[in-house]
Structures are given as C-alpha cells and as structure tokens.
Amino acid sequence: MTKHLDRTEIGLLIALPFLILVAFVLPKWIVNYVHVSMGTVLVALGVMIQMRAGLVSFGQGLYFCVGGYAAGMMAKFLGITDFFVLLASGIIAALILSGLLGFLLRRYREIFYAMLTLAVSMILFGLLSSIEELGSTDGFNLPTPSYLGWNPEGETSRLTLYTLTCVIAVGCAIALNRFLKSPIGYVNEAIRENELRVEYLGTSAHQAVHLTYVLAAVVSAIGGVLWALPLGHVDPEMTNWTTSGQFVFVSILSGTGNIAAPMIGTFILEIVRVYAVEFSPNTWQMILGTVMLLTIIFLPKGLWSLLTKKKKPKKSAGAKAPAAGE
Amino acid sequence: MLTATAIAVDGLGFAAWLFLSSVGLTLIYGVMRILNIAHGGFYALGAYSSAWAIGLYTATGSTVALTFLLIPLAALIAGAIAGLIVERGVLRFMYGRDEVLMVLVTYAIFLILEDVTKLIWGTQSYVAWQPAFYFGTVEILDIPYTVYKFIIIGTAMAVGLALFLVLNKTRVGKLLLVVIEDREISGALGINVTLFFTVTFVVGAILGALGGAITAPEISVSPGIGAEIIVLSFAVIVIGGMGSIGGAMIGALIVGFARAASVHLYPPAELFSIYLVMAAVLAVKPYGLFALAESRKI
Numbered sequence: 001m002t003k004h005l006d007r008t009e010i011g012l013l014i015a016l017p018f019l020i021l022v023a024f025v026l027p028k029w030i031v032n033y034v035h036v037s038m039g040t041v042l043v044a045l046g047v048m049i050q051m052r053a054g055l056v057s058f059g060q061g062l063y064f065c066v067g068g069y070a071a072g073m074m075a076k077f078l079g080i081t082d083f084f085v086l087l088a089s090g091i092i093a094a095l096i097l098s099g100l101l102g103f104l105l106r107r108y109r110e111i112f113y114a115m116l117t118l119a120v121s122m123i124l125f126g127l128l129s130s131i132e133e134l135g136s137t138d139g140f141n142l143p144t145p146s147y148l149g150w151n152p153e154g155e156t157s158r159l160t161l162y163t164l165t166c167v168i169a170v171g172c173a174i175a176l177n178r179f180l181k182s183p184i185g186y187v188n189e190a191i192r193e194n195e196l197r198v199e200y201l202g203t204s205a206h207q208a209v210h211l212t213y214v215l216a217a218v219v220s221a222i223g224g225v226l227w228a229l230p231l232g233h234v235d236p237e238m239t240n241w242t243t244s245g246q247f248v249f250v251s252i253l254s255g256t257g258n259i260a261a262p263m264i265g266t267f268i269l270e271i272v273r274v275y276a277v278e279f280s281p282n283t284w285q286m287i288l289g290t291v292m293l294l295t296i297i298f299l300p301k302g303l304w305s306l307l308t309k310k311k312k313p314k315k316s317a318g319a320k321a322p323a324a325g326e
Numbered sequence: 327m328l329t330a331t332a333i334a335v336d337g338l339g340f341a342a343w344l345f346l347s348s349v350g351l352t353l354i355y356g357v358m359r360i361l362n363i364a365h366g367g368f369y370a371l372g373a374y375s376s377a378w379a380i381g382l383y384t385a386t387g388s389t390v391a392l393t394f395l396l397i398p399l400a401a402l403i404a405g406a407i408a409g410l411i412v413e414r415g416v417l418r419f420m421y422g423r424d425e426v427l428m429v430l431v432t433y434a435i436f437l438i439l440e441d442v443t444k445l446i447w448g449t450q451s452y453v454a455w456q457p458a459f460y461f462g463t464v465e466i467l468d469i470p471y472t473v474y475k476f477i478i479i480g481t482a483m484a485v486g487l488a489l490f491l492v493l494n495k496t497r498v499g500k501l502l503l504v505v506i507e508d509r510e511i512s513g514a515l516g517i518n519v520t521l522f523f524t525v526t527f528v529v530g531a532i533l534g535a536l537g538g539a540i541t542a543p544e545i546s547v548s549p550g551i552g553a554e555i556i557v558l559s560f561a562v563i564v565i566g567g568m569g570s571i572g573g574a575m576i577g578a579l580i581v582g583f584a585r586a587a588s589v590h591l592y593p594p595a596e597l598f599s600i601y602l603v604m605a606a607v608l609a610v611k612p613y614g615l616f617a618l619a620e621s622r623k624i
Contacts, residue, residue: 056426104605107612110426111361115560116608119601122557126597242553245433252430282444289437293416296431 006181008260009174019166023159032230035162037270038169039227040064044250044262045176046216046223051256052180053212054192058114059121060247063094063217065239067224069128070094072142072234083145083164087225094221095214102210109195121239128236139235142228158230165226169263172219177259179215184208249288253295255302265303331467333586339475341582342482343541348559349485349574350533356569357506357526359425363432364412365534366556367439371408372535373551374447376400377542380454393457401539402532408439409531413524421523436552444549451548458543478540482578485533489571502526506569561604567614576615580607 005013023031043064050057067090074080074089101120108116129137144157152160179185187208190198195205228234237243246269254265276284299305351365379400380393412435420431461473493499504512505522513519538551545551562581566573581600588599607615 054426056429058429104609110424111429112564112613114426114429115361115564116605118557119561119564119604123598123601123605126599126601129597130594240553241557245437248430248433282449283441285437286441286445289434289441292434292437293431296427296434297419 006177008177008258011260012170012173012177016166016170019170020163023162031162033270033274034267035165035230036227037266038165039223039225039230040247040250040270041263041266042169042172042223042226043220044247044254044266045173045259046220047247048251048256048259048262049176049180049185049188049219050212050216051251052185052192053188053209055109055209055212056114056248057117057216057244058241058248059117059119059239059244060216060220061239061241061244062117062121062124063098063220064224064227064243064247065121065124065128065234065236066090066093066097066217067221068228068234068238069134069224070221071225071228072140073134075143076140081143081146082149083147083161083229086145086229087168087222090221090225091218094217098214098217102213105213106206106209118241118244121244122241125236125239125241128239135235137236139233139237142232142234144232145229161230165230168222168226172222173259173263176215176219180259184211188212246288249292251302252292253303255299255304257301257304257308261302261304328467328469329590332469333583333590335466335469335471335475336589337579337583337586338479339582340585341578342479343537344558344562344582345482345575345578346478346485346540347534347537347555348562348578349489349571350530350537351559352563352566352569352571352574353489353533354527354530355563356571357502358421358523360417360428360432361425361568362530363429363556364435364439365432365530365559366552366554367436367443368405368408368531368534369538369555370443370552371404371439372401372538373542373545373547374443374452374538375404375535376539377452377454377547378447380456380543381452384454384456390456390460393454393460397457397539397542398536401536404539405532405535406528408535409528410524412531413527417527418520418523436556440549440552443552449549451546452542453546454543456543472544474543481536481540485536486571486575493571558600561600564614565604565607567616570614570616573614573616 019034022034026034043060046063047057047060050060070090070093071086074086080086105113105116105120128134128139134140144153145161146152147160147164180188187198187203187205190203191205191208198205198208224238250262250265250269253269254261272287273284276287295302347369350368351362354360354362354365376397379396383393383396384390416431416435417428420428423431458472458474461477463470463472464476465471491499493502501512501517502522504515505517505519509519537555558581562577563569563574564577565580566575566577580603584599584603585596588595
C-alpha cells in the first residue's frame with residue numbers, strides 16, 4: 001500500500017472492532033437495527049459520491065433492489081446459499097446494468113439526471129410488481145446464508161453475518177474514501193463547479209460520470225445484498241422512488257463533506273425512526289420533511305459542516321459563489 | 327376492432343386525467359424553473375378534500391347534481407390554501423437557488439404534505455363514487471363507459487384551451503411570457519415578478535388539486551396516491567418537454583395511449599410501459615419533444 005491511511009480511514013478502522021463488539025453487548029433488537037442500516041448506509045454512500053459531482057440520484061433504490069433480488073434469485077432458483085456467491089451475483093448484476101444504463105445517463109445533468117434515474121428505478125418497480133414468479137408486490141424470502149461450505153445456525157449464524165457485514169461496509173467506505181481522493185474524485189468536484197471547463201482541460205466528463213455511476217451502483221448493490229440477507233426478504237418497495245428519496249435525505253442531512261457523514265447520518269435516522277414510528281406514526285414523514293427543509297436552509301453543507309466549520313471558517317465563504325444571472 | 331375502440335377511449339380517458347394532473351407541474355416549471363415534487367401533495371389534497379366533501383354532502387341525501395360544483399370548489403380551496411402557504415411560507419425565500427436544490431426543497435414539502443393529509447383525513451380510504459355514475463353510462467360498440475369519463479376529457483380540453491388563450495391572447499399572459507423569457511429585465515421594466523410567481527404557483531397548485539379532485543369519484547382515495555401521480559406526471563412533462571403546455575398535452579396522449587394499449591393487450595406491462603416510452607423518447611430527444619435548446623454556460 002503506497003498511500004498512507006488518512007484520518008477518516010483510521011477512524012473507520014478504529015470504529016470497526018467497536019461496531020462488531022456492539023453485537024455482543026447491546027440488546028438484540030438494537031443490533032438488528034444497526035445490522036440492517038449497514039446495508040442502507042452503503043446506498044446512501046452511493047448517493048453521496050454522485051452528489052459530489054453535483055448529480056442527485058432519485059433512483060438509487062434501483063441498485064439496492066437489483067442487489068437484493070440478484071442474491072435472492074440465485075438462492076430461489078439455483079438453490080445457492082453461499083454468502084460470497086450471493087454477494088458476487090449482486091455485484092455482477094449491478095455492474096452489467098449500470099454499465100449499460102450509464103451510456104444513457106451520463107449525458108444528463110441536474111434535474112434531468114434526477115428524473116431519469118427515478119424513471120429507470122420505477123421501470124424495475126413496475127416490472128417486479130407484475131412478475132408473479134417473483135412474488136409480485138409481496139416479494140419473496142431468502143434463505144439463511146452459508147459460508148464456503150460452513151453452515152452455522154441460530155446465534156452463530158446471526159453474529160457471523162453481522163461481523164461480515166460490518167467488515168464489508170467499512171471496507172466499502174474506505175474504498176470510496178480512496179475514490180473521492182483519486183483524480184476521478186477531484187474531476188467530479190470540478191464537474192459540479194463547471195463541466196465545460198473540465199472538458200476544455202482535456203478530461204472527459206462523460207467518462208468520469210459513467211465511472212462514478214457504476215461505482216455507486218456496485219456499492220448500492222452490495223448494500224442491497226447486505227440488507228436483504230439479515231431480513232431474509234426482498235420486495236419491489238426497495239426500488240420505489242420513496243425509498244430512494246430517503247437515501248437522498250440522508251445525504252442532504254449529513255452532507256457530502258466526509259465519507260463517514262452519511263454513515264453516522266443513517267444510524268441517527270434509524271434510531272429516530274424507531275421512536276418516531278412508535279410514538280406518532282403519522283407524523284414521521286413530516287419530521288423528515290421539516291428536518292430536511294431546515295438543513296437545506298440553515299446548513300447547506302449538511303450536519304458534517306458543523307464539525308469542520310470551527311477549524312477553517314474562511315473556506316465556506318469562497319464556495320458560495322453568486323449564481324450567474326438568468 | 328373492439329380492442330382498438332377500447333384502447334382509443336381508455337387512452338383518451340387516461341390522457342385527460344394525466345394532462346389535468348401534470349399541466350400545473352409544467353406551468354410552474356416553465357415560469358419558475360422549479361420542478362415541484364410537492365405537486366403530488368397538491369393532487370392528494372385535492373383528491374381527499376373532494377372525496378371528503380362529496381361524502382359529507384351525499385350523506386345529507388340531497389341531489390347528486392350539485393356535487394359537480396363541489397369538485398372544482400374543493401380543488402380551488404385546497405389548492406389555493408396549500409399553494410399560498412407553500413409559496414409564501416417557504417419557496418419565496420429560495421428563489422434563484424440551484425434547480426436541483428429546489429427539487430430537494432419541494433421533496434421535503436411533499437413529505438410534509440403527505441402527513442398533513444394523513445393528519446386531516448386519517449389513513450383510511452375514501453370512496454365517493456356518486457358523481458361518477460350520476461349521468462349513467464353510454465355504450466360504444468357494446469362497451470359501457472361512464473359519461474363521467476367524457477366529462478373529464480372535456481374538462482381537460484377546456485383547461486388546455488383556457489391556458490392557451492390566457493397565455494397567448496391576454497395582456498397578463500403576454501407579460502407572463504416576458505417574465506419567462508427574462509426574469510431580471512422584466513422586473514426592470516416594472517413588471518411585478520414576485521406577484522407573477524405567486525399567482526403562477528397558486529394556479530399550478532389549484533390545477534394539481536383539480537386533477538386529484540376530478541379523479542376522486544373514480545378511484546379509492548387512499549394514502550400514497552400523491553407519490554404515484556408525481557412520477558407519472560414527470561414522465562408526461564418530460565416526454566413533451568418541460569415547461570411546454572402543448573408538450574404536456576402530447577406527453578399525456580402518448581403516455582395515456584401507451585398505458586391503455588398495455589392494459590388491453592398485455593396487462594402485466596401496464597406499470598412499466600409508461601417509463602419505457604419515456605426512456606425511448608429521451609434516448610432520441612434528450613430534453614423532450616418540444617423543449618427549446620439551451621446554451622451551455624461557461
């Protein structure tokens with residue numbers, strides 16, 4: 001490894017053993033929430049890396065669903081229960097689909113990108129809702145995974161899956177952090193600021209967007225598999241646009257400043273959701289909407305900016321350039 | 327032949343519904359450059375208030391004929407109140423911000439409106455079928471259709487025509503076109519741009535509510551209808567080219583017939599045929615059929 005680990009990566013690696021330890025200390029229902037949100041964290045990360053390029057994906061649920069369904073179908077039709085094969089099938093399915101769709105989507109920016117990603121995810125929603133072999137709108141169940149021929153049961157199985165999920169999620173986060181710090185990652189930020197200039201400088205914005213899109217898809221598909229396995233169930237709701245909207249919400253709330261931000265944001269959201277749904281189920285979305293509005297108005301760079309503001313107060317002033325006249 | 331007629335009439339019916347539901351969205355985008363996800367919320371508010379009002383009214387046992395006044399009235403009140411609150415309360419502080427950011431803002435408003443409808447009308451379904459069957463049915467080639475369906479088609483055409491006339495033949499409409507062309511210059515010329523924005527947004531909200539209100543007798547009004555209509559309306563206005571009212575009409579016809587055709591020929595395809603059509607149109611014309619080319623800013 002040529003590059004040194006940066007502070008975020010060290011933080012993530014330190015957090016990993018604690019995250020795993022949680023499973024042995026905290027009550028089971030909390031661990032289940034952490035486990036399931038580990039999957040959605042990855043999808044939120046997928047949304048976030050696209051947001052770095054100024055692209056808002058309102059259909060990231062598509063790959064969340066593709067991952068879950070690909071793994072589920074391998075188990076359902078081929079009888080495969082091996083964790084690593086299921087994970088690989090989710091990744092491959094997302095790679096193929098996003099590789100192809102990328103050729104269409106990389107031409108679009110701003111609201112068109114948002115709406116097209118949304119439309120594509122709704123095509124899958126419509127398709128899955130009407131296929132009876134896949135349980136239509138009810139979806140279908142997944143088996144308990146095995147690991148390279150080892151078939152743990154009960155508590156061991158749960159803990160094994162949890163540990164693997166944590167390791168993979170942290171691994172993905174570190175990989176994405178590397179991506180954001182890579183040349184393409186910086187090109188993405190330049191695309192957000194001014195795409196035409198990027199092209200004048202001799203870089204293909206299309207290629208950078210395409211690559212980012214595929215990467216986001218793969219990470220989201222991994223999230224889909226990791227989400228579906230502990231729940232043991234998938235349904236078309238995974239690719240409904242309202243699901244994708246929640247991933248966008250997390251990215252807005254936590255900001256795109258750091259790879260850890262959406263992770264922490266998801267955990268907070270899940271915990272708030274548990275209590276909100278319990279105490280007043282009909283105002284949950286209202287809380288979400290209000291928090292989102294307040295974030296956009298008062299913290300345009302998300303909650304993460306609260307942590308960084310103190311150190312470099314001057315930087316944020318330059319980032320807010322006045323909009324060109326219309 | 328029978329199928330062809332069925333597709334034609336159903337297609338027109340779908341198209342009329344889609345046009346009414348999405349014309350407000352395209353109007354708001356055209357004038358204000360806001361892709362208003364909260365439009366789905368206005369639609370749901372209209373549908374609920376109309377179904378609720380019809381339910382209250384018919385419970386008194388009076389003649390059903392008056393419900394036809396009740397439907398536009400419910401839409402007018404619900405749309406005007408909600409539109410005014412949203413525009414004056416939130417959006418006016420956000421003008422001039424990035425278009426994508428406005429999508430997120432209106433998404434947040436949509437989430438809030440969803441729960442507002444749940445808080446006002448609860449989570450149960452409302453059925454207000456009385457107006458739909460008041461005029462009975464007509465038979466076209468042995469297939470019975472409610473007269474109400476044709477009333478919706480008529481309303482859609484009337485709304486389209488009225489918008490066209492107002493925009494192109496009246497002073498207000500021409501001023502609005504100036505505002506669309508250049509916001510800053512028209513302000514400098516003494517046009518009250520803020521007022522135009524508010525009025526446009528409220529009119530758009532009322533149109534969205536009307537789309538919901540007029541459909542309410544044909545469906546069971548339940549939570550989630552707002553989320554459903556918003557993606558359909560997106561498809562409609564994207565196909566036609568966002569901001570174009572004629573485009574919304576063509577888009578509604580294309581989506582309407584695509585849906586009717588798949589319902590009659592291959593029902594499982596119903597849900598995704600619409601988006602397939604949309605993807606196909608956009609692959610050829612990236613910004614819709616009637617969108618004007620925009621220059622790239624350096």
